[in-house]
Amino acid sequence: ETGVTQTPRHLVMGMTNKKSLKCEQHLGHNAMYWYKQSAKKPLELMFVYNFKEQTENNSVPSRFSPECPNSSHLFLHLHTLQPEDSALYLCASSQEVGSGNTIYFGEGSWLTVV
């Protein structure tokens, strides 16, 4: 058990669908993150939330919409995605934002857009 739980683990969706990825952390952390891992590309930071407030949006297209209702939960709402958005989406958390805080990752949600 990693302390960061993601659901669903696998998702197939059409380009016109609306779906959401969910992340929950049981570590008492205050910062949460979404990362994207595509084939043959380095992991890309998408969003950072610190104490429920978004502190970074790494130029992510608006078809990805994050939501952080509290420090333990983070969602990624998906709408009208493209096939190139197919990837592993990793949620992560840390005690706070800051270089001295270790980031812990969930197991990821495999997304396939058809």
Add this chain to the structure above:
Amino acid sequence: GDSVTQMEGPVTLSEEAFLTINCTYTATGYPSLFWYVQYPGEGLQLLLKATKADDKGSNKGFEATYRKETTSFHLEKGSVQVSDSAVYFCALRSRSGNTGKLIFGQGTTLQVKP
């Protein structure tokens, strides 16, 4: 900007061989450095970390030393096992800006054969 460069893979070794995966970085100031491991079909797990120069991180027989003079954080293990087969990511977190951004290398795939 900050960046991490890892040796190209895949690295293929026989069981009990010595492992080195090279990692060098470019950053302003003194970042924290990390090695993450990703086993097939899973998310990222923190393997080890070092937060200041000359620190040595170690875990599960793996070691890496933060070398400021050569801006390196090479991963080593004296005797690899088949179960070590995975993708290894070197990463840094900069102390400037405090955005919490983890910058990853491209990953190095390790294959250990019996």
